Amino acid sequence: MKTSIIVLTHNQLTYTKKCIESIRKYTSLDYELIIVDNASQDGTVDYLKKQSDLLVIFNKENVGFAKGNNQAMRIVSGDVVVFLNNDVVVTAGWLEPLINTLFSSKKIAMTGPVTNNDNVNGLQKIQVDYNQDTLEGISEFSKQYCAKHVHMSKRVLRLVGFALACKKEVLNTIGLFDESFGIGNYEDDDLCLRALIKGYELRIVKDSFVHHFGRITFKESKINYSHLMIKNKTKFNKKWGFDVHKYLHPHSNLIAIMPKSISRVLDINCGMGALAIELINQIECKVVGIEKNDQVIRFAQKQLSQVLHHDVETIEISEDTLGKYDCIICNDILQHLKDPWTIVKQLSGLLHKDGYLIILIHNVNHLEVMTELLQGYFSYKNVGPLNKQHLRFFTKTTIPTLFPPEMLIEKIIPIHMHVPDKIMEFVDEIVELGQKYGLKTNDLFDDITTNQFLIKARKIVDI
Structure with a gap:
């Protein structure tokens, strides 16, 4: 079984290198790595052109998260698609549990790892004790945490797109990301809802850990994140007919x-x-x-x-x-x-x-x-x-x-x-x-x- 890993880039070369290097180091299963660059101007393009093991799509403008991932979907060859942000670092054995849980039931459409970051789904965030800036101690932490939670997962109503594993056949059924959300935010929530309404399940995989620096592209691009969130939340709730986030998490x-x-x-x-x-x-x-x-x-x-x-x-x-x-x-x-x-x-x-x-x-x-x-x-x-x-x-x-x-x-x-x-x-x-x-x-x-x-x-x- 082959996995297609898709990573979008828009500047932030330092983080992109860390992400790609961690994938190369810690991914033992058969995979292809597809990079979609959204008009980087910091040396990312030159770096990507020198990488012989990557499939790269170069855009002349920042087309956003949804459209960029959809572009990559046209050339994937794997049975599993993993969407990764370029400000993540994967750890040893990260992919196997995601895939094993994903195919443990026909009902499961998507899986996601646990992570350190406050900006993601509260159910995916765990307490960590390594240095989150330098990543000193991350390998030992991940090893110990995942060993304590081996083969453990929990069903949820929301997974965040910073690291999202999907069955390709499910994406063919429910459709790809909704490009009307523009640069980013809420397109991953929308994808989850389209899976849920078809009767599929989503699961957090507790023995897969992925570090997420969080919102790096938004911060450095000086995008008005709060304005974008409000705009897309309004669009999202209008599309589904109710205030969705009020209902996604248990009290x-x-x-x-x-x-x-x-x-x-x-x-x-x-x-x-x-x-x-x-x-x-x-x-x-x-x-x-x-x-x-x-x-x-x-x-x-x-x-x-x-x-x-x-x-x-x-x-x-x-x-x-x-x-x-x-x-x-x-x-x-x-x-x-x-x-x-x-x-x-x-x-x-x-x-x-x-x-x-x-x-x-x-x-x-x-x-x-x-x-x-x-x-x-x-x-x-x-x-x-x-x-x-x-x-x-x-x-x-x-x-x-x-x-x-x-x-x-x-x-x-x-x-x-x-x-x-x-x-x-x-x-x-x-x-x-x-x-x-x-x-x-x-x-x-x-x-x-x-x-x-x-x-x-x-x-x-x-x-």
Whole structure:
């Protein structure tokens, strides 16, 4: 089996040399290396012309990430295509795990390695202890990390294009990169979504490590990265009909609080299935999803075995229609409902005894709300505790009113936000002033710096 590795260059000769040299040194499988140069002017062109083992396409202008990779796709001869940024350095044994995982199932369309860089998918980033500037210690780190995670991978909804392995036959089915994204950003996300909507899976391969310096071309080309991101994000969301990145990653706090001995889970407001997929990765449980958004549910239905297209306030919540569960998740949904109290009561009836209800809910006793009220405002927004779609509002004190007597709250975990020092001083003064006048403000700082509460409640009586 042959692999076609595609690398785009636009100046940054030093990084390009490191990338190519690492590929030559650490790639033992049969491969071809295709370079597409986007009008470099720093000696990159002369360097590439002297390399006899490369297939090179020279462009007279910077045609961008999508078009450059698509040009290379016209001449690839491999069964596997790996898209690499020129500011990466591969490590020993990097390619074999990517390919082995890629062909471990017909369902898998793409695989990606773990990496060091903060700018990529949070699920692909790992903590590293080598020098990320000089790369001193990278070989030993990679060797040890990959040895601890041999044959391990996890299913996700997003892989980043800095190092992306794809089956060529899948690319022939879903199409190549969308060139309307121009210079770069979001074309890799778009490619992933086209794979997902066809029912394919994406996997992070934990025993493949690739170092990524990150955004080198953008930085040195003086491209307005923030403007480009906003422009392409708008284009991306318009193409797919919803704010995609809101649904791509599971909430890490929800995962951490989940009981481990569960076999059947109901995920209300399941989105594209990110949380359900991570639960399956970690616990191997059966997850049933409920989602009402027409655009979002298309992805969940392709990724999960059972997804119900319903509004939780209109569906019949009974054991006959939905069955029984070990755990039910209400992820950022209750504040959107007309009568969350009744819904929670009905959901508790679907739990086995000692089953859990996990709730993530916004805190209205929040700094953003307090500072608005102090200035005479209550401004609804698109996100946060003042989301214009919220119908009900809760604080740490009023959250317990949601639960019927058969449910015992075991944990209420605050999810804090960062607070600037000046605001901290302001809050401290309010606390002191409140105490002076007999108000219960001892816990005010913790409460108003809490963006959301995570609640874990257990059913102690089977009614």
